[in-house]
Amino acid sequence: MNKTLLRILLLSLVLLVLFICDILLGTVTIPLNEFFGFLNGASFSHPSYEAIILHYRLPKALTACFAGSALAVSGLLMQSFFRNPLAGPYVLGISSGASLGVALLLLFFSSSFMLSVPLAASLGSFIVLICMIWASKKFNSSVSLLILGLMISYLTGALVGVLQYFSSSEEIQSFVLWGMGSFAKTQWLDLQLMLPVLVLGLLFAYSRSKALNSLLLGESYAQSIGVSLKTIRREILYLVGILVAWVTAYCGPIAFVGMAVPHLVRLGVAESDHKITIPLVALTGACVALVCDLLAQAPGLDIVLPINSITSLFGAPFVIYYLLKKNRLG
């Protein structure tokens, strides 16, 4: 247990450093000493710094942290539930389902009310999740499930394409921008809605550690030690659906974080006890999201790259590496 605590502390430290970097670096670089001065009550040499931090970078960094955690934990839950190392919200098309929901909303009903985007995203992700759970019973091979996920992504992509054809250029633009993914579009008001949901979801995931652990032995063993399969299946369905939908609604579809982060954690941590892995995966997810956000700001350049490109640039080779490794093992 001490080793776990040490790891959590270490990761928290890394997270803190990354968090401060994310606040200070960008098109405008804020000096570190002025930032610490500001924390101690002094004011910045440049008045706009305070506004940049409070209204732009702080919400963005918080969004990145929680979105990263939520996606990574969703990925872990799906991998445990499907007993499939390649499962993840993006790879299995859950994010695409959310996208389709949002596309239908943005392109058909251009006036949206406050919670309409998360709700539309939730609906879309639930539908795909239910399909995947059904399909996981039909297919034994993890690769088949992966291919089905890809096909669902193509299908939703095609539907979105058809929708776009009939939409005005402004509607398309807002959807395309959303689809590139960004942690920077959330205001404090959005955070007030998003953070409680994500935090509750993560805590709930942690509270299900015992049932999740028993699922590692397979569904029959889990049932034989008193786990209700129906309940845990429903819980994971709702939990993953809501976490992914909420993140996707506010940040756009973020590729590969959910699938890759649990593996990143497994590189360093051998245990599969969810009471250990859930906190570690959540922290690592937050760190990875911050790193991607830092890279997206293309340090030294005056541009901001779409976050989805960055996560795909790292995520896709990771999946290829994993498949190659798995192939070698037989």
Next chain:
Amino acid sequence: MGYQGKAVLSELNFEVHAGELICLLGANGKGKSTLLKTLMGILPMVSGEVLLNGKSLNSISAEDKAKEMAVVLTDSLKAVNMKAEEVVATGRYPYFSWNAKLSATDTECIKSSLAEVGALHLSKRWMMSLSDGERQRVILARALAQQTAILLLDEPTAFLDLAHTMELSVLLKQLSREEGKSVLMSTHDWGTALQIADRIFWIDENSCFHILNTKELIEGDRLHKMLNTPFGTWNPSLGRFEINGL
């Protein structure tokens, strides 16, 4: 009893007593696993009732059931990324709430279960690094850690060599004799079954269910008819099957 409302086996009626070891035999696909899974409550019954200590299985909560019945399934758990002791620890799950750590009692029980199957030295090893025989012992220890009166095993000797099959047989016999557990195991191995079982449940080619007394079986010529192949005969005086023409 069967899958998705379709009966695989019908007209079964039997009781299993404490301290009894029963072997379940029958050709592949005749419903051995289905019967075990129905008894575990994993598969719903098409019709009928299973009583556990006089109470209907359906009326007992999953957790209480888990304290009465432990299982060993055919899944070898080779790909499970856990240490042997962690696998055994899952046998303690019915006894603690979601966040409780393993108590001293739990740890003691995990140790003694591993020791009972002679696998204490394997406790820190990863499942994938174990041999089939070692893994099977760990899986049995997991069921023992559940401290139940009933043990259901689905082909526990399938992956084992002769020596390990014998070792497991002795162990199961001890568990039923000395600890009073009811042990019901499915197997293909008539030779072992005839030596260890108090009674034999046999599902024949026509999916008929028979309850057979082991002693009568060995002494009579019924086994010869059951075997029903020109390639072998049952020798009652030696108490074993013999291959013809050798």
